[in-house]
Amino acid sequence: MPDDFETLIELKGISKSFGSSVILDNVDLNIHKGQALAxxxxxxxxxxxxxxxxxxxxxxxxxxxxxxxYKRKGWVDDIRDPIGIGMVFQNAALFDSLNVRENVGFSLYQHTKLSRKTIEKLVDERLEMVGLPGIGDRFPAELSGGMRKRVSFARAILPNPENPAHNPEVILYDEPTAGLDPIASTVIEDLIRDLQRNGGANTYVMVTHQDSTIRRTADQVIFLYKGKIQWSGDVDEAYSTDNPIVRQFFSGSVNGPIQIVN
Incomplete structure (x- = not known):
């Protein structure tokens, strides 16, 4: 847990259903400044x-x-949060018809009065941070899966000089290494830690199934099952706990309290 315990995001009694399926059931969760949570x-x-x-x-x-x-009052397009929250989607979510520079700078082109030259400079700085200098004119179809992931990282950490409150302070990663080979996964895992240390937002929350990603990029872990947080602790504890749900998950066994859905 980060030393200062400063809470950036707090969920209180969060519930969500889709039709008759209860997905989240009265979930409480605190995310602290500097935390790397899986x-x-x-x-x-x-x-x-x-x-x-x-x-x-x-x-x-x-x-x-x-x-x-501050209690959030707006959602989606009406959101007015006091800190910036960036998100990296599982499939990178790039626009095929836009080049890399236009994809990364999309929100600034759409929602600010910054000059094109200023936006391109900011975008190129972020592309360099994620190890992709000089590719601004390429299109997503010309990139490997790992490169597309890194482009989406650059987009998530792009600052907004017109409104510093929108500069990303927390990054949300949804399966950042899904579909990548082990070497490409290692590149992404190293990048996540490098961005945390070097000004790309030092707080992040990550959803992942990848063992190496959990071990190499997380400090704390929470285990979600049947709409509730069933276990929480640090990474070392996750791999040594006697909790039967966590043990079954990491072992991959079909026998245990987790119900197998065919």
Whole structure:
């Protein structure tokens, strides 16, 4: 846990259902400044739903979200948070018809009065931070899967000089290494830690199933199952706990308290 324990994001009594399926059931969660938190658990248990609620992309059915101590009142396009929250989607979510520079700078082109030259400078600085200098004119189809992931990282950490409150202080990663080979995964894992240390937002929350990603990029872990946080602790504890749910998850056993859905 970060030394100062400063809470940046607090979820209180968050519940969310889709039809008759209860995805989140009265979840409480605090995210602290400087924290590297992994949310793990079986597929379909609400991990990505939590990220979307934190990002303001999805409104909960019940409960409150506090950002830097202020209760969130707006959602999606109406959001007015006191700190910036960036999100990296599982599939990178790039526009195929826009080049890399236009993808990364999209929000600044759309929502600010900054000159094109200023935006391009900011974008190129972020592309260099993620190890992709000089590719601004390429299109997503010309990039490997790992490169597309890194472009989405650059977009998530792009600052907004017109409104410093929108500069990303928290990054949300949804399966950042999904679909990548082990070497490409290592590049992404190293990048996540490098960005945390070097000004790309030092607080992040990550949904992942990848063992190496959990071990190499997380400090704390929460285990989500049946709409509730069933266990929490640091990474070393996650791999040594006697909790039967966590042990079954990491062992991959079909026998245990986690119900297998065919």
């Amino acid at each position: 949310i793990i658990g079986p597929s379909g248990t609400g991990k990505s739903t939590i990220l979307r609620i934190i990002a303001g992309l999805l409104k909960p059915d019940a409960g409150q979200v506090y950002i830097n101590g």
